[in-house]
Amino acid sequence: MADYALLASDMDGTLLTSDKRLPEETVRDIAAAAERGRTVVLCTGRNAAELEPYREKLPWVRWAATVSGAVVCDLCQGRTVYAAGMDRALVMEMADVAEEYGAMIHLLAEDASIVRADQAAHAEDYGMGHYRELYDAVARQVTDIRAEIARRPSVPKVNLYFRTRADRAAAFARLQGLPVTITLAENAGLELSPPGVDKGVGLRRLAASLGIGMERVIAVGDGDNDLPMLAAAGLAVAVGNAAPEVLSVADVVVADNDHNGVGQAIREYLL
DSSP states (O other): OOOOOEEEEOIIIIISOTTSOOOHHHHHHHHHHHHTTOEEEEEOSSOHHHHHHHHTTOTTOOEEEEGGGTEEEETTTTEEEEEOOEEHHHHHHHHHHHHHTTOEEEEEOSSOEEEEHHHHTTGGGGTOGGGHHHHHHHOEEESOHHHHHHTOSEESEEEEEOSSHHHHHHHHHHHTTSSSEEEEETTTEEEEEOTTOOHHHHHHHHHHHTTOOGGGEEEEEOSGGGHHHHHHSSEEEEOTTOOHHHHHHOSEEOOOGGGTHHHHHIIIIIO
């Protein structure tokens, strides 16, 4: 077996349970990895602000590739190692499409998670009810999302959540001409990132900053947006609840996210 040094885990649907909890047994497995000199990092669509609810339980997790690879950061020092963004004019075009299809728009800036208050209050309408607690806890809820876009030179990531998959498909067709990376997410969502940026790119940058070759990296994920990081890693691990596309490319499959699949990957492959 390869001498793996680093395990990168997705958050939602992978590290966290279906009700967004971080299991104590998973925390113990991550602590055991740290005690053995192994590194566990997060590779997530969330930004640093959205990781805060879990930071107290994860003091050993210092590094993260956030907002789907657009920002690599040191969580302990609050320091950005690398960041890419989309300029405000481009993000305004995304807002136009969101309005046309009645989509919920979610800005993920380096310093804040930003949603429209009226949409966050009805997150269930967009298939995002399971994130309602997170929005209430850490998101900046505003009345004018365009004003937030206008005050920022760039934004690393934009999420659009639609009421139906048909609306998502139509919006996807409209957005394909823009210079962005588009990934399907959630039940009827789109993640929009800077061109050429994905979780694989972020993970490669993070591993390089730590001096760890990709052949010594394990990646664990469940969704379509995890495919690039799984392809980049020396060992691709799917949790049992992963999408069929993820299961089909994984080197190994572990337990699902409600039964400590990440902990199993740590015990069996990282340690």
